[in-house]
Amino acid sequence: MSIKRQVWVAAVGVFTVTGAMLSFAVTEQEQQIIDRIKPVGEVCIQGKSDCAAPVAAVASGPRSGADVYGTACVACHGTGAAGAPKLGVAADWTARIAQGEETLVSNAINGIRGMPPKGTCMACSDEEIKLAVQHMVAGSQ
Numbered sequence: 001m002s003i004k005r006q007v008w009v010a011a012v013g014v015f016t017v018t019g020a021m022l023s024f025a026v027t028e029q030e031q032q033i034i035d036r037i038k039p040v041g042e043v044c045i046q047g048k049s050d051c052a053a054p055v056a057a058v059a060s061g062p063r064s065g066a067d068v069y070g071t072a073c074v075a076c077h078g079t080g081a082a083g084a085p086k087l088g089v090a091a092d093w094t095a096r097i098a099q100g101e102e103t104l105v106s107n108a109i110n111g112i113r114g115m116p117p118k119g120t121c122m123a124c125s126d127e128e129i130k131l132a133v134q135h136m137v138a139g140s141q
């Protein structure tokens with residue numbers, strides 16, 4: 001190997017190493033910029049490997065009565081706020097249960113006196129309200 005060639009190889013080596021170090025430093029900075037300016041959403045074409053795993057599909061079918069109760073009803077029916085019959089207090093429920101489930105469910109859906117329609121859970125389906133009513137009734141006898 002000639003001296004010239006050795007110098008050349010060494011120079012390329014130095015360049016490569018420095019280049020790698022430099023490009024690393026820049027990349028980190030660039031990455032921060034990229035992160036800051038990246039779009040809030042990305043189109044993900046199904047089957048493409050560069051997409052993040054798709055968000056798990058929301059389970060179809062109604063949420064459980066306990067779930068609905070825990071998010072939409074507990075605020076009043078857990079505390080008795082505004083005179084709401086409390087879950088687990090049989091005395092609050094006996095006369096109401098005597099009306100029959102259909103009436104209870106329809107009152108829960110349409111509202112009655114201090115009970116707002118669907119307990120204000122407009123995203124709740126009628127079926128979910130029914131399951132929540134059944135959950136409350138089952139836990140209050």
Ligand code: HEC
Binds near residue numbers: 073081084108116133
């Ligand atoms: C803002 C407070 C509030 C929320 C939230 C609420 N309720 Fe009520 N609920 C009441 C009150 C107050 C009553 C009693 C109304 C009355 O009979 O005067 C009541 C009564 C009821 C009754 C008895 C109705 C009857 O015919 O006696 C059912 C069933 C019921 N609520 C179901 C639900 C369900 C299911 C949810 C959640 C999806 C819910 N409520 C959320 C306040 C609330």
